[in-house]
Amino acid sequence: MKILLKGVISIEELQPLYDKSIECLHCKEPSTTKKIRSRFIKVARYDTDFCPIYKNPTANALYYYIHVCPHCGFSFSEDFSRYFPPTTQEDIEEKVCSKWNPHHFSDERSIEDAIKTYKLASYCGALKKEKHIIQAGILLRIAWLYRFQKKQEQEKRFLKLALLEYEASYSTGDFSGTQVSEVRILYLAGDISKRIGNTQAAVKYFSMVLERQKNAMEASIIKMARDRWHEIKEESVTSNLAAHA
Known part of the structure; x- marks a missing residue:
């Protein structure tokens, strides 16, 4: 039965994806990105490295973890800090923004789209000198996406890169103050x-x-x-x- 009140969406009509407003950390321009409503996210189990296996693979929250600014191309997650070390914004402007062919990832994403967004975020994070623990999380998620595709060589490649970042985070202690414990x-x-x-x-x-x-x-x-x-x-x-x- 549908709710007939004006302006109210019935449960039957509610869609998994919704638009979330974001502001680019780099250029400060506003845009929107897709997110999945929590009620649609059902995890069947987790792999031993905490990779979530969803009951409904089409409602995969991992696909929408990264925000890609459609204006300048800067890509980031909500875990990125707002602070930019000296000269990093100039590097991003030169190596990302000046080469950006304006397009967006603000619609429904395929797994290939998701992988592209993570790789963009990893590159932007490196230029921004983001914490090792943040970079490790991005690289591990790329490995998970390749696992979903059963591309073992690529999965192993990004697992190795993630491991290097986790080891660097542990040795420098840059995980301190984050939700990730020792x-x-x-x-x-x-x-x-x-x-x-x-x-x-x-x-x-x-x-x-x-x-x-x-x-x-x-x-x-x-x-x-x-x-x-x-x-x-x-x-x-x-x-x-x-x-x-």
């Missing part, structure tokens, strides 16, 4: 290391997580690290048995 960074470094085939590094990082379990508030991550650590040990035993069979 335990979460170490866990992700371990999980990514395992995914790219570096089990020695994975064991090291998972062990570092377990060493912090007394002071860590994230019991679920501690459990995940323990489970992953045991998986590696079991795989090692199985491999050794097979080698001597």
Whole structure:
């Protein structure tokens, strides 16, 4: 049954996507971008690196994580800081804005569109000297999108790039003050290391997580690290048995 009040949209007519007004961090021009209404976002499960697997793949919130300014091309997420270090805006103007062929990503996005927006944001973030932890999150999400496409080489490529940024964030401490904790960074470094085939590094990082379990508030991550650590040990035993069979 539809609601007949003037100006009120019925539940049946409500669309997953809506327009959100944004202001470009660089040029300050206003525009709109699409977002998915939370009621339509249904996660079936998460991969071990926190990649969300949606019940309805067409309502994938990852596609709309990045804002692309249609006026200047500067691309960013809501996690970007508003501060631009000296000379970075000039670099962005020269390397992004002056080469920008005005177009927009403000309509419904395909997975290919989404990948383009993330790569633009990664480039802009590098020019802006955005924190390593922010760059790591962007690169990890690109890997997830390639995982959805089953493009393993590209997924592995961006997992490696994300790992470098997580390691840089950990060593510099630039995750401090963000929603990403030390335990979460170490866990992700371990999980990514395992995914790219570096089990020695994975064991090291998972062990570092377990060493912090007394002071860590994230019991679920501690459990995940323990489970992953045991998986590696079991795989090692199985491999050794097979080698001597």
